[in-house]
Amino acid sequence: MRIREAQGMMRAIYYHKDSRRGAKRTWEWLLEEVRELGDALQSGDERALASEFADVLAWLASLANVVGVDLEEAFLTKYPGRCPKCGRAVCACPT
Numbered sequence: 305m306r307i308r309e310a311q312g313m314m315r316a317i318y319y320h321k322d323s324r325r326g327a328k329r330t331w332e333w334l335l336e337e338v339r340e341l342g343d344a345l346q347s348g349d350e351r352a353l354a355s356e357f358a359d360v361l362a363w364l365a366s367l368a369n370v371v372g373v374d375l376e377e378a379f380l381t382k383y384p385g386r387c388p389k390c391g392r393a394v395c396a397c398p399t
């Protein structure tokens with residue numbers, strides 16, 4: 305599945321709710337899911353970790369749908385197979 309397909313799937317399932325909720329409250333849900341991802345990282349529960357990664361991606365896609373951003377286009381524009389800072393295929397930026 306491509307990023308665009310995942311975003312389209314989220315649009316089909318949730319856009320009628322996401323659009324009513326609006327960008328600010330959808331962003332707040334995304335923040336909550338990011339926090340839960342952090343909790344899952346701390347817990348060491350691998351099933352919870354995978355579930356929270358899925359939730360973060362789902363809410364990111366929902367937020368992109370609400371504000372009209374094509375996630376795949378945005379991602380590939382910024383990360384076209386190389387580091388956007390040093391321009392190399394394998395990042396050589398100082399850490």
Ligand SMILES: [Zn+2]
Pocket residue numbers: 387388389390391392394395396397
């Ligand atoms: Zn780099």
